[in-house]
Amino acid sequence: MANRLADQLLARLVEAGVERIYGVVGDSLNPVTDALRLNNKVKWIHVRHEEVGAFAASAEAQLTGKLACCAGSCGPGNLHLINGLFDAHRSNAPVLAIASHIPSSEIGTAYFQETHPQNLFQECSHYCELITNPAQFERVLHIAMQSAIGKGGVGVVVLPGDVVALEVPVQAGSRSLVTKRPSIRPGEKDLAKLADLINSSRKVALFCGIGCENAHDQVVALAEKVKAPVGFTYRGKPFIDYDNPYSVGMTGMIGFGMCYEAIHECDLLLLLGTDFPYDKFLPTKTKIAQVDIRADSLGRRSKIDLGIWGDVRETLQALAPMLDTKPDGGYLANTLAKHKEKLRKMNVYVDHVGKRTPMHPEPVAAALSELAAPDAIFTADTGMCNVWSARHVKAAKDRRIIGSFNHGSMANALPMAIGAQCTYPGRQVISMSGDGGLAMLLGDLLTITQYDLPIKILLFDNGVLGMVKLEMETAGFPDYQTDLKNPNFAKLAEAIGIMGVRIENPADVTSGIKKALQHSGPAIIDVVTDPNALSIPSHADRSQAVGFALAMGKMVLSGNIDEVVATIEGNIRHAGEALESI
Numbered sequence: 206m207a208n209r210l211a212d213q214l215l216a217r218l219v220e221a222g223v224e225r226i227y228g229v230v231g232d233s234l235n236p237v238t239d240a241l242r243l244n245n246k247v248k249w250i251h252v253r254h255e256e257v258g259a260f261a262a263s264a265e266a267q268l269t270g271k272l273a274c275c276a277g278s279c280g281p282g283n284l285h286l287i288n289g290l291f292d293a294h295r296s297n298a299p300v301l302a303i304a305s306h307i308p309s310s311e312i313g314t315a316y317f318q319e320t321h322p323q324n325l326f327q328e329c330s331h332y333c334e335l336i337t338n339p340a341q342f343e344r345v346l347h348i349a350m351q352s353a354i355g356k357g358g359v360g361v362v363v364l365p366g367d368v369v370a371l372e373v374p375v376q377a378g379s380r381s382l383v384t385k386r387p388s389i390r391p392g393e394k395d396l397a398k399l400a401d402l403i404n405s406s407r408k409v410a411l412f413c414g415i416g417c418e419n420a421h422d423q424v425v426a427l428a429e430k431v432k433a434p435v436g437f438t439y440r441g442k443p444f445i446d447y448d449n450p451y452s453v454g455m456t457g458m459i460g461f462g463m464c465y466e467a468i469h470e471c472d473l474l475l476l477l478g479t480d481f482p483y484d485k486f487l488p489t490k491t492k493i494a495q496v497d498i499r500a501d502s503l504g505r506r507s508k509i510d511l512g513i514w515g516d517v518r519e520t521l522q523a524l525a526p527m528l529d530t531k532p533d534g535g536y537l538a539n540t541l542a543k544h545k546e547k548l549r550k551m552n553v554y555v556d557h558v559g560k561r562t563p564m565h566p567e568p569v570a571a572a573l574s575e576l577a578a579p580d581a582i583f584t585a586d587t588g589m590c591n592v593w594s595a596r597h598v599k600a601a602k603d604r605r606i607i608g609s610f611n612h613g614s615m616a617n618a619l620p621m622a623i624g625a626q627c628t629y630p631g632r633q634v635i636s637m638s639g640d641g642g643l644a645m646l647l648g649d650l651l652t653i654t655q656y657d658l659p660i661k662i663l664l665f666d667n668g669v670l671g672m673v674k675l676e677m678e679t680a681g682f683p684d685y686q687t688d689l690k691n692p693n694f695a696k697l698a699e700a701i702g703i704m705g706v707r708i709e710n711p712a713d714v715t716s717g718i719k720k721a722l723q724h725s726g727p728a729i730i731d732v733v734t735d736p737n738a739l740s741i742p743s744h745a746d747r748s749q750a751v752g753f754a755l756a757m758g759k760m761v762l763s764g765n766i767d768e769v770v771a772t773i774e775g776n777i778r779h780a781g782e783a784l785e786s787i
């Protein structure tokens with residue numbers, strides 16, 4: 206029996222469990238879309254920008270742990286995929302990208318739309334190969350998918366339109382994919398070393414990353430036994446920051462609570478399944494032991510006294526009987542008491558909402574967290590949404606929060622929400638979007654209406670590229686070119702068939718969010734927030750405060766006194782917190 210390579214591609218994708226392909230159709234992809242039409246088992250999600258397709262696939266893969274798929278036509282269609290693929294790759298999310306290509310006879314001739322995809326995708330994939338001969342097809346596709354799954358990240362097949370249209374005999378006995386992950390248990394000697402280190406240390410702290418995804422109970426049990434405060438990264442938060450009385454928040458620029466102090470004041474820091482990149486927030490003088498399933502992460506961010514190559518869950522399970530129960534020497538109790546106090550100060554704008562407009566964003570995020578479903582999926586845009594969601598969206602056993610946490614791209618939240626909602630049609634999906642972020646890939650609001658995806662977008666409409674404004678000011682530059690002249694996004698939503706709720710007054714926050722969440726279709730909640738709202742890092746260094754003062758001084762001198770006054774007025778309640786943290 207013979208059929209087109211494109212039909213065989215679809216058959217293999219079905220076998221691999223791929224349920225949908227996000228992309229934009231186009232000439233060289235036509236045989237693939239035609240095979241899709243006939244196959245009818247894989248759904249095509251027609252996005253308006255390929256970058257959105259790649260982000261959506263990244264989200265699907267992150268949420269399910271399974272292979273997701275996106276596609277772009279030759280040249281520009283491929284190029285548009287790249288930013289979203291970087292996000293997937295950096296998040297170790299298994300994604301197959303189908304990069305269709307110019308006719309194979311034209312390769313190397315500077316043909317219309319010619320690029321060299323193997324070069325372009327090299328940095329954002331584990332594997333990227335061009336298929337020019339049908340005999341390569343089954344094996345190369347297998348390697349791309351197996352690399353994406355096995356190594357965690359992107360695999361790319363580059364398929365010239367003419368090759369994929371070729372009729373070829375169906376190959377018997379395609380190789381099956383291995384998708385079940387092994388659990389890696391460290392050897393007894395390594396476990397004994399780790400147990401010794403923990404037993405001989407008086408003050409132990411834990412810092413948990415995405416590698417703790419399946420280890421919530423083991424982490425909490427360990428913390429209980431050795432009286433350790435538990436800090437986490439943003440990727441670790443959804444899995445660690447619920448039902449955890451030892452939780453002390455996050456370190457880093459968007460951090461909160463006592464995490465920074467806890468990991469600096471302990472005698473032994475355990476890094477569990479984390480590759481947290483901001484090494485200046487990690488201690489340099491404390492003893493450190495690190496556990497990770499990825500051996501290349503061991504010792505990457507800080508010097509370690511002991512590295513353990515293993516799965517966090519397996520390691521902690523095997524370790525438990527080897528550990529002595531520590532008496533609470535006061536370190537944990539003191540850290541938790543200070544953490545509570547820090548949270549009280551951080552929540553000052555949540556607990557005392559006030560009437561000032563434009564309103565502070567914190568109570569908006571907190572209200573969303575209260576009103577959202579217990580199993581909601583939140584996606585957060587890069588920018589201040591990361592801060593508000595990290596601090597004010599409460600984790601819960603069945604909730605998920607994802608963002609572009611390793612790649613740090615703007616405009617990720619809406620595309621990720623599209624991937625999340627396509628994958629989980631019955632769950633509440635909420636995109637926490639910045640106005641810069643939403644506008645960047647605004648066209649894909651139409652994807653929401655096209656598929657009637659009931660996504661709720663909570664838009665922090667502060668009229669500014671807020672995080673960059675803050676970065677400029679803490680570095681001593683007056684903010685420049687950060688303003689956004691925005692439309693009324695609620696009206697814009699209504700114009701394209703999405704429910705629009707505009708909130709300008711703090712008193713309307715709860716009712717407005719409720720109304721949108723209760724709506725059965727998509728909604729944009731356009732909340733006008735303060736462009737000068739500051740987020741005080743849990744641990745700011747002196748230079749940031751000096752830089753900020755300098756920027757304010759420069760603004761006064763250049764006649765921008767109104768903005769300086771608005772900044773002071775808007776953040777007066779954070780003043781004590783700011784002074785304390787430096």
Ligand SMILES: Cc1ncc(C[n+]2csc(CCOP(=O)(O)OP(=O)(O)O)c2C)c(N)n1
Binds near residue numbers: 638642669671672
């Ligand atoms: C694609 C991309 N461009 C630029 C940046 C740099 N950057 C990081 S955050 C940010 C501002 C985001 O503004 P907005 O979406 O309005 O959110 P806000 O911070 O105001 O909440 C910018 C420009 C980036 N991370 N990604």
